[in-house]
Amino acid sequence: MDLKITFLGTGTSQGVPMIACPCRVCTSVNPRDNRLRSSVFIETENKKILIDAGPDFRYQMLRAEIKKLDAILLTHEHRDHIAGLDDVRGFNYFQEKPVELYAENRVIKEVENVFSYAFGEDKYPGAPDINLNPIENGEFLIGSLSVIPIRVSHYQLPIFGYRIGPFAYITDANGIDHTELEKLRNLDTLVLNALRPQPHISHFNLREALQVIAQVRPKRAYLTHVGHQMGLFEEIQPTLPSGVSLAWDGLVIHIH
Numbered sequence: 001m002d003l004k005i006t007f008l009g010t011g012t013s014q015g016v017p018m019i020a021c022p023c024r025v026c027t028s029v030n031p032r033d034n035r036l037r038s039s040v041f042i043e044t045e046n047k048k049i050l051i052d053a054g055p056d057f058r059y060q061m062l063r064a065e066i067k068k069l070d071a072i073l074l075t076h077e078h079r080d081h082i083a084g085l086d087d088v089r090g091f092n093y094f095q096e097k098p099v100e101l102y103a104e105n106r107v108i109k110e111v112e113n114v115f116s117y118a119f120g121e122d123k124y125p126g127a128p129d130i131n132l133n134p135i136e137n138g139e140f141l142i143g144s145l146s147v148i149p150i151r152v153s154h155y156q157l158p159i160f161g162y163r164i165g166p167f168a169y170i171t172d173a174n175g176i177d178h179t180e181l182e183k184l185r186n187l188d189t190l191v192l193n194a195l196r197p198q199p200h201i202s203h204f205n206l207r208e209a210l211q212v213i214a215q216v217r218p219k220r221a222y223l224t225h226v227g228h229q230m231g232l233f234e235e236i237q238p239t240l241p242s243g244v245s246l247a248w249d250g251l252v253i254h255i256h
């Protein structure tokens with residue numbers, strides 16, 4: 001399976017720089033220290049799939065010159081992962097059909113609440129056109145493409161990561177149990193969240209993320225959902241084990 005992965009955003013919920021922050025990461029001139037909210041775009045031979053559509057969705061689509069979108073997978077309902085959904089309207093207009101969205105029931109209900117004008121009998125004219133597809137913790141298909149949800153915990157909230165072939169994407173996790181870890185065997189590339197060196201109640205810190213990577217041993221791993229407290233890219237990157245990298249906005253990887 002040939003996959004092309006584009007990192008559209010690699011930052012934590014506030015993005016980096018964080019508004020009003022004078023720290024040396026937020027004021028860094030290195031583009032790798034600038035992070036929009038976390039999202040990746042996955043291209044297979046015939047599907048174009050986005051994971052999460054946060055508040056930077058519109059700019060991310062424009063910046064990466066994305067002209068086609070078949071489906072959106074949501075990891076969970078926090079605003080830094082869904083706030084941009086209103087802007088699927090451009091794709092509705094030019095593709096002349098709804099965008100397919102996949103998420104578990106709780107997340108779908110929240111999308112319906114937040115974007116109430118886009119769903120139900122009162123759907124407002126010109127509102128985004130989104131087909132809601134509920135999923136559970138089992139393999140599902142987008143066309144003929146197999147997607148495997150991975151159940152992870154985000155403090156007390158159970159959320160999903162996703163595996164497509166030899167690629168897996170997990171964000172906002174701070175726990176993965178043994179059975180779910182088994183779904184991460186034999187990966188080419190794992191993307192995993194790592195907020196900062198210090199502990200956090202609902203996200204893996206750097207040490208915890210590296211422990212998960214050491215357990216499942218993908219060929220390579222990229223860290224995402226990074227906060228300004230992680231430190232400067234050029235200082236942290238050399239300290240990481242071989243095969244592990246901080247992701248950055250605009251990074252493109254190919255998996256064959």
Ligand SMILES: [Zn+2]
Nearest residue numbers: 013078080172
């Ligand atoms: Zn988040």
Ligand SMILES: [Zn+2]
Nearest residue numbers: 021023026228
């Ligand atoms: Zn800062």
Ligand SMILES: [Zn+2]
Nearest residue numbers: 076078154172
């Ligand atoms: Zn979250």
